[in-house]
Amino acid sequence: MLETKTAKEAMSRHPITLHPEMEVLEAMRILVQERISGAPVVDQVGNLVGILTERDCMRVALDAGYFSEGGGRVDQFMSADPVTVEAHTPITEIAERFASSHFRRLPVMEQGRLVGVVSRRDVLKLLEAAWQPDRQRI
Numbered sequence: 001m002l003e004t005k006t007a008k009e010a011m012s013r014h015p016i017t018l019h020p021e022m023e024v025l026e027a028m029r030i031l032v033q034e035r036i037s038g039a040p041v042v043d044q045v046g047n048l049v050g051i052l053t054e055r056d057c058m059r060v061a062l063d064a065g066y067f068s069e070g071g072g073r074v075d076q077f078m079s080a081d082p083v084t085v086e087a088h089t090p091i092t093e094i095a096e097r098f099a100s101s102h103f104r105r106l107p108v109m110e111q112g113r114l115v116g117v118v119s120r121r122d123v124l125k126l127l128e129a130a131w132q133p134d135r136q137r138i
Contacts, residue, residue: 008087010091010123012117015039016034017114018078023072023073025071031054046113050078050081051079056077059077083103094106098123
């Protein structure tokens with residue numbers, strides 16, 4: 001039986017965040033430059049107000065390519081009310097959520113505040129480590 005690990009143990013603790021009023025093209029540049037598939041959007045006091053993903057940015061990129069239109073604010077393209085997980089959520093529950101959805105990363109909340117982001121890769125790392133044989137017995 002695997003020891004119960006949680007989102008808090010797997011998450012990235014200092015996620016890159018975006019702001020709703022920032023230019024979406026700048027936000028896209030950040031996602032590409034940082035090699036991340038999405039980022040939480042927080043207001044001026046740090047409240048989670050949405051998430052901007054590569055999928056959301058595809059509309060912007062297509063409009064820019066087809067219609068020479070681009071831009072706008074992040075809040076025009078972000079997904080409001082993002083799905084989140086609590087810091088104490090078991091990693092196996094998060095793995096099941098990832099396996100049954102299109103999500104690549106989820107904001108991690110604790111007492112109503114954003115404390116990190118957990119990605120598919122973060123979960124796989126924890127699960128893979130748990131599968132390793134107990135080297136102490138060898």
